[in-house]
Amino acid sequence: MALILDGKKVAQKIKNELKNEIKKYTSKGLRNPSLAVILVGNDPASEVYVRNKRKACEEVGINSIYIHLKEEIPEEELLKYIERLNNDNDVDGILVQLPLPKHINTQHVITAIDPHKDVDGFHPENIGKLATGMKDCIVPCTPLGIWIMLKEYEIQTYKKDVVMVGASNIVGKPMSLLFLRNEEATITVCHRNTKDLAHHTQQADILI
Structure with a gap:
């Protein structure tokens, strides 16, 4: 007999545990964790995903930094945004919402993210370690x-x-x-x- 697992139930448990961990962390005078989310363009599905991620951050006490860039942005400009976030000590995680516009090389963007801030886990260093x-x-x-x-x-x-x-x-x-x-x-x-x-x-x- 097949057993279908309920992901929502597990997700809520994780959220509750994470919320408590962050409360303990901030009660010691430390800042809330911070996640920077970059959305390029106005893809409806991507906007929904980003909105849900920001909502989840808010629920558990993670600061959400939302950077919405125009679809026509040159790849070089996007990489500069990522570099600034890499060098910002107040940013703990970086997420670039995929897919990206066709004129932007997705692999260039993924490899530009600091592997330690790569919350998606797509950076070659993270995948290589996993492999x-x-x-x-x-x-x-x-x-x-x-x-x-x-x-x-x-x-x-x-x-x-x-x-x-x-x-x-x-x-x-x-x-x-x-x-x-x-x-x-x-x-x-x-x-x-x-x-x-x-x-x-x-x-x-x-x-x-």
Whole structure:
């Protein structure tokens, strides 16, 4: 019998825990954590994502710095904004909302972010550390969220067959690396060219 996990329930628990941690932190006279979010252009879906992220920050006590740039901004100007945020000691995290306009090289932008402030975990340094089994890296949000959900629901992954449907840089690839880093399960990654997808999904102990 299939068990579908409720991510909203786990997310709320994490928010509550984080809110309490930040209260303890600020009660010692320290400042609230700060997240800078950059949105380029007016993509409706991106605006919703950014609004939700800012709302989540507000709920837990994280200062949200919102930088909304015109779609026509040259790549060089965007990189200057990122450099200023990298050098700002009052900014703890930087998030550039994707996708970016076509004239901007996404990889240039990702690699320009300080790896220690790369809250998305997309910087090559963070991905490289994840791929080589190192623990001192920032893991991309969605794979980490899935991993936390499995642990919260006490889903045993040891020696299980996990099937990951999708091989994106945002979810599929880092999710598979997370399983490999912990050496608990056998992971199969399916993608658009996978033959007989149904066969693979039916063999899964855990389907993502």
